[in-house]
Amino acid sequence: MQRDVALVDLVDRLLGGGVVIAGDITLAAADVDLVYVGLRALLTSVATAEEKGLLPEFGSSL
């Protein structure tokens, strides 16, 4: 898969999907919500995110 898949795609799957196994430390729902809030707050502009290398090039697809 392409390296430059968007962070938001990754986070949606890694935090929103996958099996929730009762490990010794697992995230509470509130913690997950906070990550999404943080994402929005931090990615205030497409330009900033592109600088960080977090967003795919415009129009990239398989």
Added chain:
Amino acid sequence: MTEELVWAYCVAGAPHGVSESGVEGRPVEQVEAAGLAALVSRVPRSEFAEDALRRNLNDLDWLARVARAHEDVLEHVLGETTIVPLRLCTLFESEDGVRRMLEQEQAALAHALSALSGRDEWGVKLILNKATLEEAILETSPEAVAMRAEMEGKSEGGAYLIRRRLERHVRDRVDALAAAAADELRAELDRCVLACVTRPPQNPELSGYTGAMLLNAACLVDRGGVESVRQVASEFETRYAHLGARVELTGPWPPYNFVPGEPDS
């Protein structure tokens, strides 16, 4: 208390070669029990214990780095063996804890591995430029054409109410057309994939797409069945080319959205 915790990536069936390094450059190891293998890394408690973890998750650089490293471990074995992906931040005090988990969850995990064998997840997104949609409706909707004609030759004030009606009409038609397009693509996907779920549409700022994301679907596909998904995507784009539609595929992904529940559920 040791200085390290055990970070778990996924559960796999047949043990296979240890892959590359994982989160924070830590080596990836296997823990085996009950005929299953979990891929894990030992990680520093200072960075991964609960309070530190919460702090780090709100650091976008940390999250991006760890999420990608975690995903890379899964993708390294994707296609070689079936995997049950675990949610990010599944940690254990020790490898014994991992073994206990494998023993306790053996039935559900074995069932999941069997159900997911030879299958991958693919992301399908529909993106449409709403401005293009608006233009198309202004040109082709009989009501819009009529209202525009009505506005001709009227003063600014006289045209005002008609303009407001026109805007409302265009907005409604855009929404209806967008919803119909998303439903149509979803129906076509349902016909050619094993399973399909919709994920929340993504904010353009976060996703990097300009235009409205009308559908954000995750599909479970037999490894041999990807071509028909590509075909659906390509034909849909052609059919809606006049509206500037783009159908973006991502994959293959580990099956994050399709791990079945307990065998008896």
